[in-house]
Amino acid sequence: MLLFNQLETYLYLAIVLFAIGLYGVLARRSLIALLISVELILNAASINFMAFNRFLAPHPAVGQIITLFIMAVAAAEAAIALSIIVALYRKLKTINIEQATELRG
Amino acid sequence: MNVLLFGPELYFLGAALIFFSLTLKRKVQVKADYRIALALAAGGVAVSVLCLFQQGELFFKAYKVDLFSQIFKFALALGFFLVITISHNLAQIEERYHAEFYLFLTTTTIGMMMLVSAVELLTIYVALELSSYSLYILVPLRRGDGIDVEAGIKYLFIGAVSSGFMLFGLSYIFGATHSTYLTEIMPKMAQLVQSPIGVLGLLFSLAGFFFKLSVFPFHFWAPDVYQGAANQVTTFIATASKAAAVAVLLRLVALGSSYGYNFTQVLVMLSIISMTLGNLVAIVQKDFKRMLAYSSIAHAGVFLMGVLTIKEAGYIGAVYYALAYLVMNFTVFMVLSEVAKDGRDLKIVELAGLWKRSPILGLSLILGIFALAGVPPSIGFTGKLLIFTSAMNQGYFWLVLIGAVNGTISLYYYLRVVYAAFFMDPGDLPPVTVSFPTRLLNYALVAIIIGFGVFPDQIVRLAQAAVKTVL
Numbered sequence: 001m002l003l004f005n006q007l008e009t010y011l012y013l014a015i016v017l018f019a020i021g022l023y024g025v026l027a028r029r030s031l032i033a034l035l036i037s038v039e040l041i042l043n044a045a046s047i048n049f050m051a052f053n054r055f056l057a058p059h060p061a062v063g064q065i066i067t068l069f070i071m072a073v074a075a076a077e078a079a080i081a082l083s084i085i086v087a088l089y090r091k092l093k094t095i096n097i098e099q100a101t102e103l104r105g
Numbered sequence: 106m107n108v109l110l111f112g113p114e115l116y117f118l119g120a121a122l123i124f125f126s127l128t129l130k131r132k133v134q135v136k137a138d139y140r141i142a143l144a145l146a147a148g149g150v151a152v153s154v155l156c157l158f159q160q161g162e163l164f165f166k167a168y169k170v171d172l173f174s175q176i177f178k179f180a181l182a183l184g185f186f187l188v189i190t191i192s193h194n195l196a197q198i199e200e201r202y203h204a205e206f207y208l209f210l211t212t213t214t215i216g217m218m219m220l221v222s223a224v225e226l227l228t229i230y231v232a233l234e235l236s237s238y239s240l241y242i243l244v245p246l247r248r249g250d251g252i253d254v255e256a257g258i259k260y261l262f263i264g265a266v267s268s269g270f271m272l273f274g275l276s277y278i279f280g281a282t283h284s285t286y287l288t289e290i291m292p293k294m295a296q297l298v299q300s301p302i303g304v305l306g307l308l309f310s311l312a313g314f315f316f317k318l319s320v321f322p323f324h325f326w327a328p329d330v331y332q333g334a335a336n337q338v339t340t341f342i343a344t345a346s347k348a349a350a351v352a353v354l355l356r357l358v359a360l361g362s363s364y365g366y367n368f369t370q371v372l373v374m375l376s377i378i379s380m381t382l383g384n385l386v387a388i389v390q391k392d393f394k395r396m397l398a399y400s401s402i403a404h405a406g407v408f409l410m411g412v413l414t415i416k417e418a419g420y421i422g423a424v425y426y427a428l429a430y431l432v433m434n435f436t437v438f439m440v441l442s443e444v445a446k447d448g449r450d451l452k453i454v455e456l457a458g459l460w461k462r463s464p465i466l467g468l469s470l471i472l473g474i475f476a477l478a479g480v481p482p483s484i485g486f487t488g489k490l491l492i493f494t495s496a497m498n499q500g501y502f503w504l505v506l507i508g509a510v511n512g513t514i515s516l517y518y519y520l521r522v523v524y525a526a527f528f529m530d531p532g533d534l535p536p537v538t539v540s541f542p543t544r545l546l547n548y549a550l551v552a553i554i555i556g557f558g559v560f561p562d563q564i565v566r567l568a569q570a571a572v573k574t575v576l
Binding site: 045063065080097 | 226227230231234238241242245251254255257258261262265266269270272273275276277279280283285
């Protein structure tokens with residue numbers, strides 16, 4: 001049995017991607033890096049959907065359609081995130097999240 | 106006939122198009138735009154009442170219209186209307202962005218309306234993102250010194266991570282059950298009782314709604330967003346958005362009805378942590394909106410208590426409390442935005458002597474706060490009673506006990522607000538003038554808070570008929 005023709009391979013890949021994304025979200029302080037980490041988490045979910053679709057699901061297209069939707073929605077999300085990041089940069093002259101600490105309590 | 110099934114959504118879609126055309130105008134007409142928005146919002150409430158008893162399925166059964174969804178659509182339309190009524194004075198949003206404010210408020214309402222009707226995983230995801238993204242844009246619309254953008258960034262990233270968790274969980278549910286329809290998933294979930302992947306999948310997929318409801322691991326955004334966003338936007342996030350989140354949680358948690366102990370135990374933990382954390386941190390807050398944010402985290406725990414029983418009684422309590430919470434939380438926020446006419450963040454001490462400065466607002470404030478604290482005979486008390494009794498009947502003694510202790514703790518900071526409004530000397534704080542329509546709104550809210558608290562039968566019966574379709 002070839003490695004790339006097994007469901008488990010893809011599930012492990014997705015978990016690794018998810019973990020990297022989660023680590024990035026918690027550890028990185030640059031907003032762009034945070035955005036990339038979030039995209040990694042979404043891609044992990046996409047891989048899961050595609051893998052389950054390829055190996056298990058009876059209906060041939062459901063997983064692929066969901067992945068297409070995730071890509072489109074993630075693009076919209078990136079657009080909004082980047083626009084807010086630009087707005088933050090204009091006000092604070094930084095995209096480091098640790099500089100944005102006016103709200104506390 | 107078919108048009109009525111999709112009525113509220115179509116109506117708000119049309120309203121969104123009108124607001125979109127308003128955003129394109131070169132000349133800013135604040136007053137005219139507001140009148141259009143108010144008329145459209147009132148029409149939305151009428152349409153959602155008209156469609157209240159529709160039943161059917163749309164879009165290849167991905168979209169279910171039943172009493173449960175229609176009640177929440179009515180609540181959302183009402184929330185939208187109420188927020189528009191206090192938007193006559195959008196001091197904190199630049200005048201040329203007022204039309205955008207209405208536009209995105211409408212699109213987020215459409216998203217939530219689709220959310221409460223969605224019974225298919227992909228539909229749920231897309232509807233959730235539609236409602237979230239509009240809110241992500243609304244939060245940084247406030248004019249200010251950067252706190253709005255900071256709040257927007259925090260809201261967006263915590264929201265994005267929680268929806269990433271949700272998708273990851275949904276993918277496991279899809280993989281384990283080979284379907285994306287809740288009706289097909291439900292019977293297959295029983296097989297997954299033993300596998301940790303099923304529990305993990307379901308818990309992860311709830312993350313997106315824990316975020317909206319500000320339940321413990323996803324609550325960090327609440328205080329900052331409440332404080333950083335314009336008062337009207339905060340009001341919407343604190344009222345309508347919560348009702349939608351409760352509705353979807355009820356639908357999704359019903360999937361776990363066969364899980365038994367393990368699954369509900371996690372929810373019990375989250376409920377306890379949310380309640381305790383929210384109440385304890387709320388005590389030290391000086392900013393009124395921040396305090397209300399922590400109170401909303403505490404209330405998320407109460408909602409969860411009703412949800413995790415996965416029995417009819419608990420679900421009825423949760424539906425009733427979601428509707429009650431919308432009204433009573435709005436009452437408090439309405440007072441807040443009337444007192445802070447220039448849209449500033451209100452400190453609790455700035456409420457000093459509100460009773461003398463504006464008796465009607467003082468009355469609304471005390472009733473709203475007492476309802477939030479769960480003092481009889483308000484709707485808040487009746488809702489808490491329904492939820493606590495159902496949890497007690499299910500044998501969650503410790504959970505109910507901790508809930509009751511938390512209720513007592515919460516009295517402390519709620520009464521601090523009442524103390525400020527009634528016993529503190531107003532000093533040189535100016536009197537608050539209230540316009541005639543706002544006065545009417547105050548009377549209506551007071552009547553609802555007392556009326557449905559004393560006579561909850563009608564609402565309970567409606568909620569009972571509604572939850573039958575979910576469980």
